[in-house]
Amino acid sequence: MTVDFTFNIITIILDLIAWVSIGIISFHIYQKKAIKLKAWKVIVVLYIGLFSFNINWPMFDTVVKLPILPLGVWILYFILKRKEGRWETYRSHAWLGFGANVIFIATTLLAVPLQHVFYPEEVATTYLSNIENAYSIPVHPSATEKKINKVTLKNQLPNMTVEMVYSQDWYEETYMEMESNERNERFPYQLTGVTSKWGSGKSPVIYIEIDGKGLLIKTKEKELYFRSVDSFLEEVN
Incomplete structure (x- = not known):
C-alpha cells in the first residue's frame, strides 16, 4: 500500500x-x-x-x-x-x-x-508524488530480484502516457498460450514505499511491468496503465 x-x-x-x-x-x-x-x-x-x-x-x-x-x-x-x-x-x-x-x-x-x-487521474504523479523511499517487491515466482532506479523513475514520471488496459489479452498471454512451467507474469513486481499526491485520497496498489517500463495502478474505482520510454528497473549487484 x-x-x-x-x-x-x-x-x-x-x-x-x-x-x-x-x-x-x-x-x-x-x-x-x-x-x-x-x-x-x-x-x-x-x-x-x-x-x-x-x-x-x-x-x-x-x-x-x-x-x-x-x-x-x-x-x-x-x-x-x-x-x-x-x-x-x-x-x-x-x-x-x-x-x-x-x-x-x-x-x-x-x-x-x-x-x-x-488530482488528474491520467497523470502518473497523482499516484506517485514522493518516490524517495520507493522499492520493488517480487510478487510472482517468475520475477528476478531487481531494484528501482529512482532517478530514472523520477525523470520518467512527468512524461508517462496512459495506455489501454488489456486485461483479457494479458490473461490469455500468461495463462492460455504457455505451458505452466513457462508462464511469466506480466506485472511480477509491486511498487511500494511511495506516496500519492497530498490530499488526493488516493490509496493505489501499484504493479511494475516485467520490462520495467510499465506501471499498473489499481484504485478502488479503476485500473490505469502507464508506460515510460526507459526502464526504471535495474539488476541488484
Whole structure:
C-alpha cells in the first residue's frame, strides 16, 4: 500500500462549506422566530431532519444519493405534534435538515470537476508524488530480484502516457498460450514505499511491468496503465 494521507481534502473543504451554509441559514431562521429556541434542540432537529429514503443515481463518475422521502421530517412531526405549537416551532428547521441533502448533493457534484483539476487521474504523479523511499517487491515466482532506479523513475514520471488496459489479452498471454512451467507474469513486481499526491485520497496498489517500463495502478474505482520510454528497473549487484 502506498499512501500516508488517505483523506480527500477537496471533499473535506466542500463538506465544511456545506455545514457552514446550513448553519447560516438555520441562524437566520432562528433570528426570525418570536420564541427563542435552545441551540442544542435546533441542532438535534436539523440532524434528524437529514434522514431520508434515498436512491443511488450514477452521475458524472460518481454515485449521488437522491433524497426521495423525508423520513426524519415525518419522525419529528409525529413526535412534536403531541404538544400544541411545538411542531410549528421546529418545522422550518426540520425541513431545512431535509433540504440540506440537496446542498450535499451540490458539493458532491462540484467535487468531481475539482478532483479532475487538482488530482488528474491520467497523470502518473497523482499516484506517485514522493518516490524517495520507493522499492520493488517480487510478487510472482517468475520475477528476478531487481531494484528501482529512482532517478530514472523520477525523470520518467512527468512524461508517462496512459495506455489501454488489456486485461483479457494479458490473461490469455500468461495463462492460455504457455505451458505452466513457462508462464511469466506480466506485472511480477509491486511498487511500494511511495506516496500519492497530498490530499488526493488516493490509496493505489501499484504493479511494475516485467520490462520495467510499465506501471499498473489499481484504485478502488479503476485500473490505469502507464508506460515510460526507459526502464526504471535495474539488476541488484
